[in-house]
Amino acid sequence: MKAKLKNEANLCLEKHLRELHVRFEAEYPFARIIGRRWKFDYFLPEYHLGIEINGGIWTRGRHTRGKGFQEDMMKKNHATMLGYRVLEFSTEDVERGRAKAFLLVHLVRKS
Numbered sequence: 001m002k003a004k005l006k007n008e009a010n011l012c013l014e015k016h017l018r019e020l021h022v023r024f025e026a027e028y029p030f031a032r033i034i035g036r037r038w039k040f041d042y043f044l045p046e047y048h049l050g051i052e053i054n055g056g057i058w059t060r061g062r063h064t065r066g067k068g069f070q071e072d073m074m075k076k077n078h079a080t081m082l083g084y085r086v087l088e089f090s091t092e093d094v095e096r097g098r099a100k101a102f103l104l105v106h107l108v109r110k111s
Contacts, residue, residue: 006026008095009053009055009094009095010026012095013094013099013100014042016094016103017042017044017103020100020103020104020107020108021108022103022108023046024044024045024051026041027039028040028043028050030050030084031078033082036078038078040086047085048083048084049085049107050079050086050087051086051088052072052076052086052087052089053089053090053091054072054091076088089102
């Protein structure tokens with residue numbers, strides 16, 4: 001399977017996670033046990049937490065159209081039932097630092 005190209009939001013989140021000293025894995029496959037090829041954009045093993053970056057939310061991108069939205073819900077529901085916690089951020093959340101600020105408050109300061 002071909003590796004996904006990283007866009008600015010991905011590179012930005014990786015930079016922020018390093019600055020927060022949070023260990024992560026990109027493109028983490030989490031559903032093989034149920035025969036699915038789903039991956040989290042990022043997985044934070046210390047917190048058993050998946051992170052998804054949803055782009056195109058203002059331009060009727062994949063994550064906001066019917067079929068894509070439905071598939072995203074099913075993916076997140078399965079992740080939850082497999083014991084993962086999942087956070088979703090928009091590209092804008094990442095690029096404007098809101099995702100980093102959220103992670104600082106809810107992960108870094110608590111550990």
